Each structure stands twice: as structure tokens, then as C-alpha cells.
Amino acid sequence: MAPATEAELAEIIADCHARRTPLRIAGGGTRIENPLVAETLSLSRLSGVVTYSPGEMTLIARPGTPLPEIQQMLAAEGQALAFEPPDLRAVLGSNGTPTLGGVVAANASGPRRLAAGACRDHLLGVRFVDGRGRVLKNGGRVMKNVTGLDLSKLLAGSHGTLGILTEVVLKTLPLAPARTTLAFPGIDESTALRIFTTALSTPYEVSGAAHVGGTAFLRLEGLDSQLAYRRDRLLALLAELRPQVTDDAPWEAIRDVAHFAGGGPLWRILCKPTDAPGICVKLRAMGGDCSLDWGGGLVWYRGPGNPRAFVPHATLVRRGGAEGPAFPPLAPAVARLNDGLRRSFDPAGILNPGLMDA
Structure with a gap:
């Protein structure tokens, strides 16, 4: 099944709810998916940008819109999704295309999360179809319109178990005009943590802090006029560890694992x-x-x-041969809240059943 409109999607879900038919919700096939359900509902036809306002830094798009298409459009206006969503195709061995809906459903966030926040922090509003086939809307086009219970934050990271997104409203931010990286080769995780703790406690706005293959990396982004100052202050602060300055650090590879x-x-x-x-x-x-x-x-x-x-x-x-549930078991109190939410939004349990159940 691959509905082309929100109304068609709602009709399908209402029918599956009545018949208690479980559905595997599929986007581009580049995130954690549910192998336990045979019937697939693809969102690939629910695609396209509804509105993009560079001046207001607001994007509204349908869930099946390819992420590379969104990124290219934003870059042409000198903007980006600040939370730096990862592309896990190489990790998962997938030939699919990442979609905007998959990013939001997984709350997928890259190295810049520690500075800019996660995907859900940039989500202003959503339209979605719940497990009964009802079309619901929450949030707005600007931050000041987001009042009451913020269901947008609830949907982000729910992996399609509470509702199926049909539109997302995201805040965009300007691309940083310049960036540089301090690299610390030949250190272990304990030393890397000391570097991170020191750097992140300063006002020098570190936008990436990672340790891969025995090397720690600190990323700085911003205007050329102030980037050199921040870099030099950190170099002096961490001089004993002999940091190296590089403009060719593998941040995209780190982002994509x-x-x-x-x-x-x-x-x-x-x-x-x-x-x-x-x-x-x-x-x-x-x-x-x-x-x-x-x-x-x-x-x-x-x-x-x-x-x-x-x-x-x-x-x-x-999985790579490992067995067991993909997601960890919840603490009892959290599990009770989770079960209550699932019953409210999907009383028949048809949306990705088993995916987030331990």
C-alpha cells in the first residue's frame, strides 16, 4: 500500500483499525525498520515541499520527501537543518533514500546536536494520522504558535508507533560560513572526555565533539572574523595535548558512523x-x-x-546476527506511560507493533 494523499492514508488506517490489521510503516528504508509485520504501508508517494520560506526560516514538507532534495534546496539559500541528520545507508547496507519523515520519526540527529539540539527541538508542528484513521494537527509555523500539549515532540522519536506523519514543519538555520577542527590523535576515551569537558565548559561554542579511531575531534563553526579567536583560545587551553588544526576533518563520516x-x-x-x-x-x-x-x-x-x-x-x-528486540526495555513507570499513550493514539495496536516493544 502506498497512499498518494492524506485522505487516502486516513481511509486505509481506519479500515486497518476496524480489521485490526497490523502495518509496517516504511519510508526510505534507511532507519530501523520492523521485520515482524508483513503488510507494508509505504509513504513514498506522500512527497514534496509544501512551503519553504527562507526569510522566515521555515520549511513545510510531506514525509516521503527525499532528505537530499531538502538539503540541496536549503543549501541554495544558505540554510540547513541545524541538527545535522545522519545518513545510515552505508551502516545498514540500504539502497533506499533517506526521507524527511524518517528523520523526524527517528528523531535522527548528528554531531551538532550538542550545540543546536536534536531534531525534535527544531520541529514546529506536524500533521499526522493516528491509529484510528483520524487526521490530527499540532503546532504551527512559528515557535510562538506552539501552545498547549506539544504532540510534535511526542511524535519525534516514536518510529511511527503513535501516528503516521503527513506534514512536518521545521525550523531552518543559516549555514555556518566557515569551520575548523582541532584534532588530538593517539588518545583514549578518558583523555577524550577530559578534552570534551574542558572545551564544552568554555564560551567558545564547540559544535562537534567526537572520538573515533583513537583521535578526538573538536569542531568550531561560525564567521571567519571570530572563528580564529575561538580556535586560538582552545589551542592555548589544551596546549599540553598538542592539538592539530585541520579544515579537513571527517565530520560527515562521523555523522554517518x-x-x-x-x-x-x-x-x-x-x-x-x-x-x-x-x-x-x-x-x-x-x-x-x-x-x-x-x-x-x-x-x-x-x-x-x-x-x-x-x-x-x-x-x-x-542486527548483524544478533538476536532480541531492537529497543531496550523501559523502566516500569515509563512503560506504563508508554502503554497509555499507545492505547490513546493506536488502540488496536496496528502501527508498527513489536518495533519498540522489548
Whole structure:
């Protein structure tokens, strides 16, 4: 099934609700998908930009709109999606095309999240069809119109289990005219965390802090006139670690986790940054390798074993032979809230059942 309009989608969902027919919601096939449901509902035909206002820095588009198309359009106006959505095609071995709806449904956010916030922080409004076939709208075209219960934030990261997006309203931001990176080769995660803690506690506006392959990276973005000042202050502050200045750091590869493309299970672990070095020690003891992003708040692990034995927030992004649910079990109180929301928006349980259930 591939509806071409919101009305057609609502009719399909209402019928599936009445018959209690479970649906696998599919976008471009480049995010975590549900292998447990046979009947697929594709959003590929619900595509296209509704409105783009560069002066107001507001974008309204349908969920099936290809992400590269959006990025190209914004770049032509000197703007971008500030949360830097990752492209996980290489990681997942997918030939699909990332879509805007998939980005929002997964709350997909890249290295700039630590400075600009996550996808949901730039989401101003949504239109969606819930599990009964009702068309709902929440939010507005500008931040001041977002009042009451903000369902937009609830839909972001729900992976299609609460409703199916038909339109999203996103805030855009100007592209940074210049960027530079400080690289610290040959260090471990503990030293990297010390670098991140020091740099992120300054007013020098670090927009990326990652540790990959034994090298820590700090990214600075902004106007040429003030970028040199911020860079020099950080160089002086971290001089004992002999940082190297580079304008050719692999931020796109870090964003897309390209260093872990290929086979084997891949886990996405959220943690307190101060816990990251100890978690990496345990992960390597299981026989794999890891990297850090978000200043240590995000750990990527490729290898055997199950990190949930010692970290609660571990998501299995690529199975690679691993078994078990993709998402971690919820704490009892959170699980009760989650179940209540699911019953409210999807009482028949037809939207991606089993995907986020542990």
C-alpha cells in the first residue's frame, strides 16, 4: 500500500483499525525498520515541499520527501537543518533514500546536536494520522504558535508507533560560513572526555565533539572574523595535548558512523558523558570496538555481546546476527506511560507493533 494523499492514508488506517490489521510503516528504508509485520504501508508517494520560506526560516514538507532534495534546496539559500541528520545507508547496507519523515520519526540527529539540539527541538508542528484513521494537527509555523500539549515532540522519536506523519514543519538555520577542527590523535576515551569537558565548559561554542579511531575531534563553526579567536583560545587551553588544526576533518563520516559500516551487530548507546570511558572498557572486553559522539553522550559499539547487561539505553541499530528486540526495555513507570499513550493514539495496536516493544 502506498497512499498518494492524506485522505487516502486516513481511509486505509481506519479500515486497518476496524480489521485490526497490523502495518509496517516504511519510508526510505534507511532507519530501523520492523521485520515482524508483513503488510507494508509505504509513504513514498506522500512527497514534496509544501512551503519553504527562507526569510522566515521555515520549511513545510510531506514525509516521503527525499532528505537530499531538502538539503540541496536549503543549501541554495544558505540554510540547513541545524541538527545535522545522519545518513545510515552505508551502516545498514540500504539502497533506499533517506526521507524527511524518517528523520523526524527517528528523531535522527548528528554531531551538532550538542550545540543546536536534536531534531525534535527544531520541529514546529506536524500533521499526522493516528491509529484510528483520524487526521490530527499540532503546532504551527512559528515557535510562538506552539501552545498547549506539544504532540510534535511526542511524535519525534516514536518510529511511527503513535501516528503516521503527513506534514512536518521545521525550523531552518543559516549555514555556518566557515569551520575548523582541532584534532588530538593517539588518545583514549578518558583523555577524550577530559578534552570534551574542558572545551564544552568554555564560551567558545564547540559544535562537534567526537572520538573515533583513537583521535578526538573538536569542531568550531561560525564567521571567519571570530572563528580564529575561538580556535586560538582552545589551542592555548589544551596546549599540553598538542592539538592539530585541520579544515579537513571527517565530520560527515562521523555523522554517518562510516567507520562502522559493514558487518556485525551495531549498537547505539546513550549515557552520561562521564560514564562513557568506563562503558568503552567493558565494551572492548566483549571483543568489539567503539567510538564517541555528542561529547561522550553517545557511544557506538560494533561487536559481539549485549551491552544491555550493563547499560540501560542500548539500541540495536544493525542486527548483524544478533538476536532480541531492537529497543531496550523501559523502566516500569515509563512503560506504563508508554502503554497509555499507545492505547490513546493506536488502540488496536496496528502501527508498527513489536518495533519498540522489548
